[in-house]
Amino acid sequence: MSRLDDALKEALRREDPGPDFTRAVLARAAAERPKRSWWSALASGFRPPLVRWATAGVLACALLATGLEYRREQHQRAEGEAAKHQLVLALRIAGVKLHVAQEKVFERND
């Protein structure tokens, strides 16, 4: 029994790790720390809920503004094309009537 006690005491004896132990552990921990990509680093900045909501809001506003601008441009394009069509029609009528007037003047002078 005493031999067993002695063996246990020997095995569980407090042993001083030495002065370099702490430094070695810290160095190894630093070496094994996983490297974060720039994307994950950037994304981590958006993790707090407020920032996430703000980002979603800004994106939604940007999408809405883009949609409205596109619609405004389409509307303006339709108006412009209609105005162009009317302009051509007006010039055609004006040209035809001026031509008729000119022909009549020529007829009179012949």
Place this chain on the structure above:
Amino acid sequence: MRIRAILLMAALPVFAQDIKMPASVERLSAKAVETVDVQLDGALLQLAGRFLSGHKPDEAKVKDMLGGLKGIYVRSFEFSQEGEYTAEDLEAIRSQLRVPGWSKIVGVVSKKDKEHTEVYLKVEGGRVGGLVVLAAEPKELTLVHINGSISLEKLSELGGHFGVPKIDIEKNPAKD
């Protein structure tokens, strides 16, 4: 009374600048089988100009002409039978052109064809500031008003484009 006189005086220049289809003539649209109503003010002309290509020769000519224009207005009625408009209707239009600045450069009356064609020019400071064409045919009445600085040479250059017949300004022997 004084206020009314001031308002009337203030309104006169506006009246002198604008040629409008009289209400009696406007009512002809109910009898017409076909009407054309083009109302292009300065803003709409500028908008139309933005959609004209500067690279296409015919559109470039129109774009070039728009610079000094304040408006283009066309009102045309086509009837199924003769006698839908009266001499008074024409007179209501002509009376608006009997103001300083406007002068009739062409007036052709064809009794045989029952047609009246009149061309009026507004001259401002030696430059053409407006053009009105009044064409009255038995079954058709047309009023064209081009408001603003218009070059007749540029207008004639449009001949052959957009369905506009060729107009030869150089040979025009117009007499009063």
